[in-house]
Amino acid sequence: MNNPKVSSRKTIILREAARLFREKGYSGTNLRELAKSSGIQGGSIYHHFSSKQEILYQIMEYTMTILISKIGELIGSEPEPFEQLRKAIRFHIEYHTSNVNETYVTDAELRSLTPDNYKKIVVLRNKYEHIYIQIIKDGIRAEKMKIDDVKLVSKALLQMLTGVSYWFDPNGSLRINEIANKYIKLFFWGIAGKDNQNHEEAS
Amino acid sequence: MNNPKVSSRKTIILREAARLFREKGYSGTNLRELAKSSGIQGGSIYHHFSSKQEILYQIMEYTMTILISKIGELIGSEPEPFEQLRKAIRFHIEYHTSNVNETYVTDAELRSLTPDNYKKIVVLRNKYEHIYIQIIKDGIRAEKMKIDDVKLVSKALLQMLTGVSYWFDPNGSLRINEIANKYIKLFFWGIAGKDNQNHEEAS
DNA sequence: GCATCAACCTAATGTTTGTCAGGTTGCCCT
DNA sequence: AGGGCAACCTGACAAACATTAGGTTGATGC
Numbered sequence: 533m534n535n536p537k538v539s540s541r542k543t544i545i546l547r548e549a550a551r552l553f554r555e556k557g558y559s560g561t562n563l564r565e566l567a568k569s570s571g572i573q574g575g576s577i578y579h580h581f582s583s584k585q586e587i588l589y590q591i592m593e594y595t596m597t598i599l600i601s602k603i604g605e606l607i608g609s610e611p612e613p614f615e616q617l618r619k620a621i622r623f624h625i626e627y628h629t630s631n632v633n634e635t636y637v638t639d640a641e642l643r644s645l646t647p648d649n650y651k652k653i654v655v656l657r658n659k660y661e662h663i664y665i666q667i668i669k670d671g672i673r674a675e676k677m678k679i680d681d682v683k684l685v686s687k688a689l690l691q692m693l694t695g696v697s698y699w700f701d702p703n704g705s706l707r708i709n710e711i712a713n714k715y716i717k718l719f720f721w722g723i724a725g726k727d728n729q730n731h732e733e734a735s
Numbered sequence: 736m737n738n739p740k741v742s743s744r745k746t747i748i749l750r751e752a753a754r755l756f757r758e759k760g761y762s763g764t765n766l767r768e769l770a771k772s773s774g775i776q777g778g779s780i781y782h783h784f785s786s787k788q789e790i791l792y793q794i795m796e797y798t799m800t801i802l803i804s805k806i807g808e809l810i811g812s813e814p815e816p817f818e819q820l821r822k823a824i825r826f827h828i829e830y831h832t833s834n835v836n837e838t839y840v841t842d843a844e845l846r847s848l849t850p851d852n853y854k855k856i857v858v859l860r861n862k863y864e865h866i867y868i869q870i871i872k873d874g875i876r877a878e879k880m881k882i883d884d885v886k887l888v889s890k891a892l893l894q895m896l897t898g899v900s901y902w903f904d905p906n907g908s909l910r911i912n913e914i915a916n917k918y919i920k921l922f923f924w925g926i927a928g929k930d931n932q933n934h935e936e937a938s
Numbered sequence: 939g940c941a942t943c944a945a946c947c948t949a950a951t952g953t954t955t956g957t958c959a960g961g962t963t964g965c966c967c968t
Numbered sequence: 969a970g971g972g973c974a975a976c977c978t979g980a981c982a983a984a985c986a987t988t989a990g991g992t993t994g995a996t997g998c
Contacts, residue, residue: 559763695894722925723880
């Protein structure tokens with residue numbers, strides 16, 4: 533989470549906090565248990581964070597910042613909207629499944645933020661969502677996509693993709709890459725559309 | 736929630752509990768506040784419920800039971816899979832948006848259930864999900880739908896639909912009925928599929 | 939007119955909670 | 969060798985919490 537040492541105590545606390553917050557909720561988690569599973573005593577958490585709230589905020593702020601920056605790079609190096617969307621979908625699923633705890637908390641614990649922190653995170657959320665909206669708008673302009681309500685469609689997409697991390701099982705039979713392909717196909721052609729899988733005719 | 740008087744105290748408590756559980760989480764809600772917003776004193780809740788946990792369980796049990804029974808009626812009176820799915824989608828969105836608090840809690844607070852209660856609710860959840868799976872399977876057999884992973888698709892669908900209740904605004908410009916139509920269109924034809932809206936050619 | 943009982947109140951109990959003040963340890967730099 | 973400081977511990981605090989025991993009230997049925 534930080535840079536210097538890959539797994540400093542602070543990093544450990546943030547990782548364990550994300551896990552506990554997902555498993556028991558923010559209010560349902562107490563700092564003594566968090567400390568214990570981070571290998572320190574209860575009070576010692578306050579050497580690294582000023583409050584419980586700050587731990588939650590840092591998890592969310594970090595997660596959203598990474599999401600935004602990574603997807604920025606991704607679509608920056610790809611001009612074609614259709615292909616941008618494919619890459620974005622793949623990325624969203626990959627990141628959310630390999631960082632379930634953090635992304636789940638970022639998604640579900642908005643209500644536990646103080647008003648100030650809430651505002652800041654919502655700004656980042658909207659920023660991330662707007663990247664998807666923009667891709668789809670570009671796709672329409674390039675006459676590749678046919679949509680009359682971009683906002684609704686992008687919300688539907690993100691909701692659908694995030695859901696993967698709720699049921700994904702690393703030991704299951706499906707690889708992330710296969711799942712991404714299935715979702716791309718579903719989102720592009722629906723359940724009653726094309727029966728062939730030739731969705732590789734980009735630009 | 737109960738039958739006799741439409742709005743007994745017990746009903747009020749359950750309604751307020753669902754609201755508070757959604758706004759602040761199960762652990763984040765305290766019984767004094769719940770009592771207050773239900774118009775009684777803290778301890779009086781225990782005249783109607785044996786514990787905080789029981790309140791959560793009753794909300795979930797009631798919600799899932801209604802969902803299952805209503806969708807059962809719905810598809811029982813409609814033989815054609817395509818039309819069944821349309822009705823199911825419409826119903827899911829409608830019920831979830833007009834009972835946001837209850838459905839949100841049922842969806843998000845599984846982790847707060849005791850092991851025994853957890854098992855019971857999960858059974859009901861699976862039952863509900865399997866109705867969708869069955870519809871889609873029937874649709875494939877009738878050669879109306881083209882899907883290679885029914886489970887994945889039904890999970891994607893439900894996730895997408897439930898998401899509507901997270902952003903839906905009764906005072907916004909979109910009516911529930913319009914939203915349902917857009918989701919049906921999206922799920923059936925995708926964003927790159929048919930450009931016309933003639934998805935009314937069911938059997 | 940009295941017994942009954944559901945609905946509710948009041949006050950208390952024991953536990954858990956976030957937070958903090960003050961102290962200890964061991965490493966780094968000079 | 970000794971100051972400085974980050975990392976951590978210990979013990980305590982007040983507040984908040986779910987839950988309970990025992991009491992009050994008012995309507996209903998006989």
